[in-house]
Amino acid sequence: MIIPKEILPALNGAIPATLATASKDGIPNVGVMSQVFYANEKQLAISHQFFSKTSANLKENLRGHVQVIDPITAVPWFIEVELDHEETSGDLFEQMEMQLEAIASMCGMEDVFKLQAAYVFNVISIRKGDEVLRAPE
């Protein structure tokens, strides 16, 4: 499905995203992602650094569930995804690698934060959450 442009602010990485996956036995795992990238109008990409459980699950079960939050409106988005392929070079990979390198080098962590691969997911469905999370009056 086509990703609506409205979601883009939520993909800038200001608020970490979550990716839920499950093993073939149905045991779920939720990992925190530093950034979800807009790859093209139908696909999103997530950086594979060291989330070993998520990677293992994706090998068994391609389906995943991503949650991102718009940093300005605090509106959450729920995205159903399916792993399409991995990329280890090319424009998208390099863009993601630069983001990671920039942030890691500021903390002296460039040796740890190495981009292993870019997981490219097809978007199956997108649901916009409620505009909520206001402090009680």
Place this chain on the structure above:
Amino acid sequence: MNDAKNDSQTNKEEIISIQENIDLLNSKLKRKNLEFSVIQILSNEIITSLDLDRIFQIAMESLDKYFGFSHSLILLKNSGSDFLKVYASHGYCGQGIGATVKTGEGVIGVVAKRKKMMRSSGMGYRKIYVQSIQKSMDRDQVVIPMPGLQNVNCQLAIPLIVKDELIGVYAIESEEFNAFAAIDEQILMIVGNQIGSAISNARAYKEIEELKNSLEEKVIDRTKKLENQKKEIQSLNQFIKSLNEKMDLSEISSKILKYVKEHFGIQHYSLYTVDPSGDTISPIYIHYPEKISNNDRLEFESLKIPIKNVKGANALAIQSQKPWYFKRIKKIGITKEELFAIERLNMKSFLMIPLFLQGKPVGILNFWNDEEMSLKKEDITRLSIFSEQLAGIIYSSQLFDQVEREKEKSDHLLLNILPHSIATELKETNQVKPQHIKSASVLFTDFVGFTQISEDLSPEELIKELDGCFSQFDEISKHNNLEKLKTIGDAYMCAGGLPIPNDSHPIDICLAALEFRSFMNQMSEIKKALNLPFWELRIGIHTGSVTAGVIGTEKFSYDIWGDTVNIASRMESSGEPGRINISKETFQRVNKLFQCESRGLVKAKGKGDIEMYYLERILPEFSQDKEGLVPNQDFFLS
């Protein structure tokens, strides 16, 4: 009725939706127009500017105006260094200039490393994420400080690239999320390229200016070149000397002839050398047959045989790099010059050996008889080896001419920087003995307000001005029998009574000082009339003993030392603009000819109180003119 109402409702919705679409397209169009305006402004303004500060200012201000880049930095990379340095900032109230970023660190560092543009958001939050992992790994928390905003939420960094080389980064920051999302990436790359080219143009220009700027450097450079040339000549001289000591060309010639006659029954030989152009050969020695007319001899002296792009025996020998033996000469496949030689020299049989040195043809050796020669293969080999040795000598004799010419050139240059007698001494003995001179006069000049004016003038104008003044001073020094010693920035130094001592130096130097001053007065009058800034000159003179000589082996120059020099310099600094300040020592030697005004004791820095006088003019009875500048006959008689 209801239907109609519904219809009109639908129409209304359609109109609204079309209107929305139009609005959207309009805003896109507006955006594009803006982007192109920016590019146009950058093209017109910064590419043509050669001033770095101005380029930065215009670029940052126009990008703020059109794109809302309210906070931006321009960092430049010094070639060979791993760091980028903030050279200009916009929106930070001038703060951050001079801060550095290492290549590969942070957004700016990564953009510099990869030479690719990058947008990023929420770096602050992401840093917390990385740090939490760092903590969980029990690693030391490292925070590398970055220049720019503290609460930055959005960053955009554009590499500045010229000819595939990164010269800097243009970094933009915002406290808002998604501040730069709408700007077309290609437009930003064009902006980056334009800023990059402008910087590189301005830098190239600055480099040229700096080169022009340093007169001093020019002199050093010239001296160095001269020095190198001298060394080269010396080593060549030695090389040739060693060869020449052993052999002399005419001596060799007779030896060659004797040798070939005895061993190979060869009666004649001739030697040709390749001309500097490399296109022809000319005879330097011909062992003529007895019956040859003077006319023919003359023709041989100016004979040039072509060896390039012709069908000829000599050309063939040089091209093949092998000896050629013609037992019986056939008059085919030869040039008309060769035919001339064969006929006039009555050659019936000949051996031709091309001479090579380091792979380059230097000449041709011809052995011939007026009857058939019978040379064996080993004879030819022996003659070839013999000829090889000859090649070196021919080459060196040609080199010798060249060296003589170079030497003349270097002598000329040497005379430009050293006094004649010193240059001769240096040339002959390769050194100059320091000389104690009992009495010499030293003059210093300095431009007052030079720093002030140099700020207002362009480097080119400044050099032109200085050069104009100093050239005139050189001229004045020369005709007053003074030795110009050096210029130090805007100061000029000359002396009288050396290197060959004389008695007239205090007078010579005072006459020159009056001329210096008069020249400067004329200059300032012209400048005043044109409403231009002008310089005033302070002149100081002192007479005393000095040590003179040439020091250094790398960069030599004739110079003088001693307290006299220091005092002369103090005389200059203790004077006033437009006046000539002389010491008592000088005054006592010139006061019968010049009008002076006593200043009494004046404190001179580091020298205590010194008795000083202002030199005014030549006394009226000794001057030709009203101003007391030109001496009359009585001046010289007294």
